[in-house]
Amino acid sequence: MTDQWxxxxxxxxxxxxxxxxxxxxxxxxxxxxxxxxxTGRAGAVVIDLTAVSFLDSAGVRLLDALVGDxxxxxxxxxLVVGETGPARMTLQLCAFRDDLLATDLDRAAEDIGx
Numbered sequence: 272m273t274d275q276w277x278x279x280x281x282x283x284x285x286x287x288x289x290x291x292x293x294x295x296x297x298x299x300x301x302x303x304x305x306x307x308x309x310t311g312r313a314g315a316v317v318i319d320l321t322a323v324s325f326l327d328s329a330g331v332r333l334l335d336a337l338v339g340d341x342x343x344x345x346x347x348x349x350l351v352v353g354e355t356g357p358a359r360m361t362l363q364l365c366a367f368r369d370d371l372l373a374t375d376l377d378r379a380a381e382d383i384g385x
Contacts, residue, residue: 273298273305282380285315285347291322294330303333307340315347315383319376320358331365338371349379 276298280287288306310316318334320326334350341348351373352359362372373379 273301277302277305279309282317282376283384285317285380285383286310286313287317287319287376289319289322291324293325294323294333295325295327296329299329299333303336306337310341310346313346316341317349317351317373317376317379317383319351321351321353321356323356323358326358326361331361331367334362334367338368347383349373349383351376351379 276290276292276294278289278291280289286309288310290302294302306318316337318337323330338348338350348371350358350362350367350371352362354374359372363369373382
């Protein structure tokens with residue numbers, strides 16, 4: 272029942288993954304499997320975290336693993352975290368790769384299309 276936390280769409284040529292609610296140890300593994308299943312052959316991936324209300328270390332590990340796998344495949348990825356909010360704060364506290372963070376969907380889609 273991951274559709275309460277994750278939905279999929281397209282933005283330009285990229286696969287768009289929208290996460291919402293609390294991403295934590297209870298649901299991160301299931302969400303990760305669903306994301307991999309939907310984006311396995313994507314040319315580019317944008318993950319929208321602006322509707323995430325809580326992100327714990329399991330959520331950060333999930334994002335780190337996704338980024339690592341996509342980087343290994345040569346697939347561009349951006350994380351949309353807004354200008355403020357729980358996801359941005361958590362990722363900044365963890366010193367997550369700042370070059371992957373975007374403030375809005377349009378900017379992420381533009382960056383990834385280059």
